[in-house]
Amino acid sequence: MKAPIVRFAPSPTGRIHIGNARTALFNWLFAKRSGGRFVLRFDDTDQERSREEYAQSIAVDLNWLGIHPDLTVRQSQRFALYDAAAQKLRDAGLLYPCYETADELDRRRKRQITRGQPPIYDRAALSLTQADHDQFKAQGRKPHWRFKLESKTIEWVDLVRGPSHIECASLSDPVLIREDGTYLYTLPSVVDDIDLGITHVIRGEDHVTNTAVQIQLFETLSGAGAAPQFGHHNLLASSSGEGLSKRSGALSITGLREAGIESLAVASLAVLTGSSDSVHAIANLEALLETFDLAHVSRNSAKFDPAELDSLSARTLHALEAEAVRARLAQLGVTGEDITPFWLAVRSNLTSLADAKLWWTVIHGEITPVIEDADFANAAAELLPPEPLDQHSWSQWTAKVKETTGRKGKALFHPLRLALTGQDQGPELAVLLPLIGKLKASARLHGRVS
Numbered sequence: 001m002k003a004p005i006v007r008f009a010p011s012p013t014g015r016i017h018i019g020n021a022r023t024a025l026f027n028w029l030f031a032k033r034s035g036g037r038f039v040l041r042f043d044d045t046d047q048e049r050s051r052e053e054y055a056q057s058i059a060v061d062l063n064w065l066g067i068h069p070d071l072t073v074r075q076s077q078r079f080a081l082y083d084a085a086a087q088k089l090r091d092a093g094l095l096y097p098c099y100e101t102a103d104e105l106d107r108r109r110k111r112q113i114t115r116g117q118p119p120i121y122d123r124a125a126l127s128l129t130q131a132d133h134d135q136f137k138a139q140g141r142k143p144h145w146r147f148k149l150e151s152k153t154i155e156w157v158d159l160v161r162g163p164s165h166i167e168c169a170s171l172s173d174p175v176l177i178r179e180d181g182t183y184l185y186t187l188p189s190v191v192d193d194i195d196l197g198i199t200h201v202i203r204g205e206d207h208v209t210n211t212a213v214q215i216q217l218f219e220t221l222s223g224a225g226a227a228p229q230f231g232h233h234n235l236l237a238s239s240s241g242e243g244l245s246k247r248s249g250a251l252s253i254t255g256l257r258e259a260g261i262e263s264l265a266v267a268s269l270a271v272l273t274g275s276s277d278s279v280h281a282i283a284n285l286e287a288l289l290e291t292f293d294l295a296h297v298s299r300n301s302a303k304f305d306p307a308e309l310d311s312l313s314a315r316t317l318h319a320l321e322a323e324a325v326r327a328r329l330a331q332l333g334v335t336g337e338d339i340t341p342f343w344l345a346v347r348s349n350l351t352s353l354a355d356a357k358l359w360w361t362v363i364h365g366e367i368t369p370v371i372e373d374a375d376f377a378n379a380a381a382e383l384l385p386p387e388p389l390d391q392h393s394w395s396q397w398t399a400k401v402k403e404t405t406g407r408k409g410k411a412l413f414h415p416l417r418l419a420l421t422g423q424d425q426g427p428e429l430a431v432l433l434p435l436i437g438k439l440k441a442s443a444r445l446h447g448r449v450s
């Protein structure tokens with residue numbers, strides 16, 4: 001098989017959400033599994049609603065998710081190609097001008113429904129005479145343009161849904177160009193898919209109904225068999241019924257990143273929800289490659305609980321190796337020759353990576369110890385074992401403190417934790433103590449900021 005070329009084609013009219021991430025990741029995984037290429041295509045023909053800031057945030061969001069496009073294109077820079085394709089269709093008599101207003105079409109549809117007919121465009125514009133056209137022109141009316149569908153059954157084997165078909169006789173001839181000359185999504189998408197050599201179109205099942213029209217356009221513009229393979233996956237829906245919408249910003253990737261959610265948790269949830277593999281913490285995106293198969297994506301709705309993201313994110317973090325977080329820790333100011341012991345000591349205690357900063361300060365910086373009983377803390381300080389401290393030091397030390405002071409259980413351990421870390425809870429002290437070191441531990445037990 002030729003290496004696949006796929007595309008993710010958001011319109012930059014808002015921020016992408018976890019449902020869009022599902023589409024992007026499906027494409028990415030599909031391409032990477034077979035050494036293929038991933039194209040990011042901004043569908044920005046609607047210049048009123050598209051914004052550069054959204055295009056940029058989408059690119060940042062994809063990078064954060066671990067998707068680095070091999071190529072990025074913008075439809076707004078490709079109008080010449082669409083104009084040429086439209087002309088080709090006009091020349092073939094397959095793109096025809098229509099003058100009906102939205103109101104007129106609406107009335108006609110209602111009449112059809114009352115008569116029990118399907119509300120399909122009746123192609124009245126095809127019967128307009130030259131005189132009619134001249135009259136519309138003289139009135140200054142501008143046409144919209146429809147693609148004349150061939151009345152046949154379009155069949156394809158969907159990568160997710162299996163054998164699929166649509167009767168084109170049940171469809172209205174689609175409008176490709178609006179009155180103001182702007183393109184709707186349909187034609188530019190097909191023209192780009194042809195021009196960029198897209199081999200597989202993987203997208204949400206809300207696009208199934210476009211497929212017959214698009215396959216006809218592929219065949220008209222590029223010959224029989226020119227259409228890529230299609231795969232329509234089920235859409236993510238939150239179990240609370242909260243819709244995912246680019247406009248509302250619900251569960252946007254930017255928002256999740258800013259909330260400190262791990263990108264790998266977002267990826268796991270976005271990809272594995274509704275698959276035969278259950279959602280779990282992953283160490284890298286490649287881990288998803290092993291089980292990824294579009295054919296295994298369920299056709300039922302893919303419901304997920306947004307609240308699951310927090311715990312999945314924490315579990316993801318707990319299993320990451322120091323190498324995987326080194327660069328991000330450095331951005332938090334957590335940096336040193338060997339961060340591995342630090343990371344291994346604290347990772348299972350983190351909810352989000354930013355919490356690591358606190359424990360870095362506890363180990364390497366200055367904190368204000370919390371001393372509840374100075375006599376007890378001073379006594380404990382005197383009993384600290386000599387350096388070097390190791391993983392046994394804590395139990396040896398606390399055994400002595402217990403013996404000397406008569407304290408045990410919480411009354412023994414809690415004041416030591418408060419003095420050594422300034423915190424009520426945290427990573428195991430047996431692991432922390434050697435990292436804090438005797439000097440700091442002693443100073444803190446004596447109540448000194450250190």
Ligand code: GLU
Nearest residue numbers: 009010011043189203207
């Ligand atoms: N811009 C379209 C969307 O965001 C792309 C659909 C497609 O992948 O063909 O829904």
